[in-house]
Amino acid sequence: MHEYSIVSALLERVSAEARAHNATSVYRLTLRIGDGAGVEPDLLSKAYEHFRAGTICARAELCIEPVAERWVCPVCGRTLARGAVLSCEGCGMPARLMSGDEIILERIEMEVP
Amino acid sequence: MCQDCGCGDPEIVPVVVHERLLSGNDRVARHNREHFAAHDVLAINLMGSPGSGKTAILEATARALASRHRLGAVSGDLATDRDAQRLRAAGIPAATITTGSACHLDAEMVHRALHDFALDSLDIFVIENVGNLVCPAIYDLGQTLNVVALSVTEGEDKPLKYPVMFRNAQAVLLTKIDLLPHLGGVSLQMFNDALARVMPEPRTFPVSALTGEGMDRWLEWLEASRPRV
Numbered sequence: 001m002h003e004y005s006i007v008s009a010l011l012e013r014v015s016a017e018a019r020a021h022n023a024t025s026v027y028r029l030t031l032r033i034g035d036g037a038g039v040e041p042d043l044l045s046k047a048y049e050h051f052r053a054g055t056i057c058a059r060a061e062l063c064i065e066p067v068a069e070r071w072v073c074p075v076c077g078r079t080l081a082r083g084a085v086l087s088c089e090g091c092g093m094p095a096r097l098m099s100g101d102e103i104i105l106e107r108i109e110m111e112v113p
Numbered sequence: 114m115c116q117d118c119g120c121g122d123p124e125i126v127p128v129v130v131h132e133r134l135l136s137g138n139d140r141v142a143r144h145n146r147e148h149f150a151a152h153d154v155l156a157i158n159l160m161g162s163p164g165s166g167k168t169a170i171l172e173a174t175a176r177a178l179a180s181r182h183r184l185g186a187v188s189g190d191l192a193t194d195r196d197a198q199r200l201r202a203a204g205i206p207a208a209t210i211t212t213g214s215a216c217h218l219d220a221e222m223v224h225r226a227l228h229d230f231a232l233d234s235l236d237i238f239v240i241e242n243v244g245n246l247v248c249p250a251i252y253d254l255g256q257t258l259n260v261v262a263l264s265v266t267e268g269e270d271k272p273l274k275y276p277v278m279f280r281n282a283q284a285v286l287l288t289k290i291d292l293l294p295h296l297g298g299v300s301l302q303m304f305n306d307a308l309a310r311v312m313p314e315p316r317t318f319p320v321s322a323l324t325g326e327g328m329d330r331w332l333e334w335l336e337a338s339r340p341r342v
Contacts, residue, residue, distance in 0.1 A: 002217055002248035009134050017128060027125050031134070038251045038277035071313075083273075085306075086313040094313035097280070103251065105130045111123035 003043040006103065007051050014108055018056050023110035026060035030107040034100035036069035069100025138252055141220035145227065145255025152232035155339045156240065158254050160278060161262035162271075163244030166288035168196045169322040170262060170331075171239055172203040177332055179204055182236040182339075187226045189218040189243040196241060206230065217248035220255055236339065246275040258338060264289040265296060269303035276311040284316045286331065291321040 010029070018026055033039050041064045048062050071080040073088035074096045080086065086095040133139060149156040161167050168188070175184050184205040188196035189212055200207035208229050210222050223240055232238070240256060242249040261282045263271055266289055272279045279285065287304055301319050308315040318334065320327035 002251065005215070005217075005219070006134055009137055012137070013130070013132075013134070017130065021126060021128065023126070024123060036277060036280070038247065083310060085309045086311070087309070096313065101277075103134045105132055105134050108128045108130060109125050110128065112126045113123050 003040060003047045004051070006039060006044060007047040010048070010105060011051060011055050011057060013105060014060075015056055017108055018110050021110055021112055023056070023112050026057045026108060026110045028061045028063060028107075028109040029057065029105070030063045030065060030109075032065045032067055032102045032104040032106050034067040034069060034102040036097070036100040037103050038101075039103055041066065065106070067099050067102050070098045071095040072098045135251065135253075138220045141224055142253035142255040145220055145224055146257075147255075148227065148232065149238065149255060149257060150340065152235070153340045154232050154235055155237045155258070155335070156254075156256045157237065157335075158240045158242060158249075158256035158259045159262060160242040160246075160249045160259065160282075161244065161286075162246050162264070162267060165244070165262040165264045165267065166286075166322060167241050167244070167262045168199050170286055170288060170320065171200060171205075171241060173322040173325070173328060174239075174332065174335070175200065175203045175205045177328060178237070178335075182336070183234060184237045184239065185230050185232075185235040186239040186241060187223065187230075188241040189222070191215075191243065200241075206235075212243055216243060216245050217252055218242050218254060219252050223254045237335065246271065246278050250275075250278040250281055257340075258283045260284045260286060262286045262288050263304070265293055265299060265301075265304070269299060269307050272304070272307040272311045279308060279311045282312065284318060284334065285312075287317055287319040289321060289323075290319045290326060291324050 033041055052058055073093055075091050075093045080095050159167050186200050186207040187210055189210045190196055191212055194209045197207040197209040208226055210226050240254055259282045263285055318331040320331055
């Protein structure tokens with residue numbers, strides 16, 4: 001349940017940003033979470049619901065944009081099939097993870113008086 | 114204030130952050146990494162399920178390297194000091210990070226624990242993470258290398274079920290191989306096949322802490338991974 005510690009990092013980061021902008025409240029948060037990041041979006045949302053009470057995010061919607069996991073051959077550029085052995089069928093090179101491990105706070109929309 | 118119609122509603126201001134959510138942890142991890150590098154210490158983040166044999170391998174490693182290298186260790190444990198006691202009995206300075214209910218170590222916990230060690234007098238420092246194949250995977254601790262212990266009794270499908278843990282590892286210790294004859298058809302090849310689907314460059318060390326089988330290859334790699342002074 002590391003989702004709880006991720007939410008606490010999120011609330012800390014957002015509070016600091018809101019203070020810096022003299023915001024009165026936060027309207028919406030947007031995260032980008034990779035399919036292969038090791039973070040469960042559902043658990044993250046639940047943890048957020050639990051912890052946002054009493055914070056500047058009390059009324060803020062949490063949007064989670066999923067990012068697909070994608071492994072690519074660094075030499076010939078071909079994309080590997082899901083669940084395949086992670087070396088290129090063509091040239092045998094170890095594949096490289098191009099996307100899907102993101103745990104990113106993308107955007108904060110805040111209300112500024 | 115809304116500038117369009119003068120209604121008095123607050124204005125919604127979008128701020129693009131585009132930053133890793135664990136950037137605070139990453140910062141402390143960088144600090145730990147610099148600390149290890151400044152003292153030429155090889156730092157290993159040893160992860161794996163509860164009961165995968167992390168402590169047993171560490172004990173065997175400590176005994177085998179005792180005459181050549183100075184080891185130190187911290188053990189993440191929810192409630193007890195047992196692992197650190199075992200490691201001290203094996204002759205290496207060891208401390209416990211008691212995490213309470215936390216399912217993983219983070220860089221700050223390791224940083225605090227490092228104050229109890231004289232890194233100048235160590236060559237290899239092992240951070241034995243909390244037994245868990247999920248949560249520790251995403252926290253950088255400042256280690257030089259991630260190593261996962263996977264016992265053959267856990268089943269060859271574990272890499273496919275917990276890919277993030279294995280994807281981020283530089284090596285996998287396949288432990289308890291002395292039990293393979295009792296596992297009805299389970300082979301090392303099955304583990305290697307599964308690992309090749311989650312690690313682009315799989316490196317495995319089949320070992321038995323009990324019989325010592327395979328320990329030489331693991332120790333050789335560990336020694337070769339030490340910083341060149």
